[in-house]
Amino acid sequence: MKRKIYIFLLSSCLFISPTFSQEDSGDNIKKEKKNAIAVSFGVPGFGIEYARKISPKISAKVVWHSYTLKDYEQNDIELDGETINALINFKSSVYDIGFEWTPSLNSSFKFIAGLGIFSDFSLNGVATYTEDITVGNVTVTKQDVGEITAETTWSGAAPYVGLGFGRAVPKRRLGFGIELGTYISNSPDVNLQASKLLAPTANQEDTLREALSDLKFIPRILFRLSYKF
Template sequence: MKSKHYLLPFFLCLTTSHCFCSNAAPDSVSKAGPSHKFGTALRLGTTPGFDFAYRISPKITILLGYTYFKYTVNTVAKTADEGVKLDAGIKMSAVSGLVEYHPFRKSSFKLLTGVSYINQGLISVLVTPEGNYTFGTTVFTPEEVGNVSLSVDYGQSAAPFVGIGFGRTVPKRRVGIGFEMGMYYIKSPVISMSGKERLSSMSEQQAQVQENMKDWRYWPVMNLRLAIRLD
């Protein structure tokens, strides 16, 4: 009989402990929540493209992105009394790896840093007279005047990036909107300049233009971001 009295509290203790553990574990998991989250984002601006994001902590997110930008201009500009046709274009493509850091837990303010590999960075300009050009008593047709072409080629290179912004690439809600601005530091461009017909002497200015543009090593970034949490 005494043994039964000793065993009864022992079994009650085991039962109580089991119930406590089975209830406490889910609560701790639910409060902590998943520690790693994924997201994706669409960028619209000077470096349009998309990103995939992996949040490794509440403050730090890793981004892997792709940028593609192409823009062309076909217009006529007036210089004095003459019209000049301007054909210009910009092409850029790059892959990037960035770190998004939120220093304040309750704020969407962020710092961005990382590096991109620029696969293509090209600016091209072609200037052609639109109509006849009169010099003294002589009239020249556009074909006789010729044209001038200029290309600014950044080639293929790695470019570090720093920036600031607002908004999380892995938003707290399912969808979030953000803004970011910053700068890429890229290598000096290679200049190619040539002229045709009566403008052929413009090619002699290539070395001077190359020297003048050696410090064109900054690519501005200003984007709006639409982010979607994936989990």
């Protein structure tokens, strides 16, 4: 009788042991990493990004872009037979909230869409004459001619669309990518100021605003380096 009991207990142990082994191996399976951070550069600036994989083909992400160009000089510009110098300033601070969809699991080609929020997106230019101006028999020095200052500002929210290569959450630990698209924004606000002899030019603000009204498509071009965790 005791021999039969020993055989039964031994058989039970042999049966239970593989069962626990399988459960332990299941617990040790690594969970899929669905998060990534990335850095990017391009237009509208340098970016910092966080992405989350929602499904095998869809990822969501938030991005902050920023860039500042200060006192960039462009000299000897020909305009209506006159030569001028321009001093240009540009500043961008844009927040993106968007999604990307990869149609095929075997390719990193993707479509992107989202909403950009222009916290600060402005272009400022100051134009001055480089030489004296002669009108008839009268010569006006370049200092007395004055200068023209034009400031163009985009604000509010703007949807964006595009396409690219490289997943927001890469298959491997590191991933590279490129995105090509455009923001679809409202017409920019324009402020035109002029001094001295050029002061009457400030009345052309409405004309300049109308000329810039079609600047609703702002490029969105990014080169990305991402890290999955």
